[in-house]
Amino acid sequence: MGVQQVLIVDDDRDIVNLIGEYLSLEGYAVLTALSGQEALELLNTRAVDLVVLDLMMPRMDGFEVCRRIRESKDIPILLLSAKSTDMDKVVGLRTGADDYIVKPFSLIELAARVEAQLRRYSYMTDRHTQQQAETIHYHGLRIEEAARNVFLYDRKIKLTRTEYDILLLLVKNAGRVFSLEEIFERVWGERSLEGSASTVMVHIARLREKIEEDSRNPKVILNVWGVGYKVEKDNKHRI
Template sequence: MSKETILVVDDEKDIVDLIEVYLSKEGYNVIKAFNGEEALNIINSNSVHLVILDTMMPKIDGIEVCRRMRVKKNIPIIILSAKATDMDKIIGLSTGADDYMVKPFNPLELTARVKAQLRRYIYLNNKENEEGDVISIGELKIHHKARKVMLYGENIKLTKTEYEILILMARNLNRVFTLEEIFKIVWKENYFEGNNTVMVHIARLREKIENNPKEPKIVKNVWGVGYKIEN
């Protein structure tokens, strides 16, 4: 039996309860929400693998919920809406949804689409992990073969030097690197006292990957010693 968790968001309780019945039969854990604000609170505090999302809801509409979820999460999102025009579908999919179903809907078809999205999501994640290509540090993903860095699903553009500093510490989690070590490894030159090159580049790196560069959660200071990334 599957144990993935699915968030179902709709202001019509009967629809949410119906979807829960079908998904629970397949072994999925179901979390229910009845407005956009509640959905965002749940997604920020729970491990969710897929979201089924209505568009017309109180407090925060589904399109805005989808947009905000996509900033931080790369999980599948299926929009389930009474809005049936081509433009409605285009808006939903361009906002970040992976699939779009129109009400009234067949619960068996929705269940099949849920399975298909989860198969794809889990397969791609497992494939990346098996290849050893991806280093994950919270919501930060480093695709080393492609030299690509993603944060909350968004591509982060780093300079060559910023990337090499990041990958050095990401490949050696919990190890503290001194300024001298980082300089010698990345610049391949001897370090001299008073050289603040490393600190400048780390400050720029933090501006790009930290939610609050003044209180870094990824690249951490070890006072009097150097820097590290923890697992």
């Protein structure tokens, strides 16, 4: 694997330079953008492995940039924000981001989050490139592992990488109950920390909106109150 390239997007040049210098010392190639539009233009012309994206930018904020990236790319997105409320985190993750970190933050923590996201992205890409093709049918869903495609009654469902990984974890382990901490550790590939549980809950809520016929009355991803989530073991088969 070559040097991984990280795009840092923030309208504060000092923050961009500080993060860029630190990640460069950690061995990453760094691209920088001072606006959302500049970031999108770079993504159209350069190979980027991960985006570090500030939310509070003029003209085009990080939420809109994240939505536009997700229209065509599945690379990890790490949001930065001075806002620490749960609602801001929920909105950020619902736009398709993979992780969220609140300013002020330590550069060591940021680098650890970047490494974890890139490791997970590389692992999942390699695993699905090497594995034999398998199709899983479950409750109206068709999951094509080799292509990472998901269909609901033959209608293709667009999932983020994180949503897909959560769905696949639960369906391939149908009948087993996973706690929020276990889901985070298995999908994100790092130890569960404060805030990890709410991150998982946001992704599962978004996933339910996409795959459940009625997300308020889910039939696929079920709550096990006080424990976590599961899918039932019955209805699953592979071809």
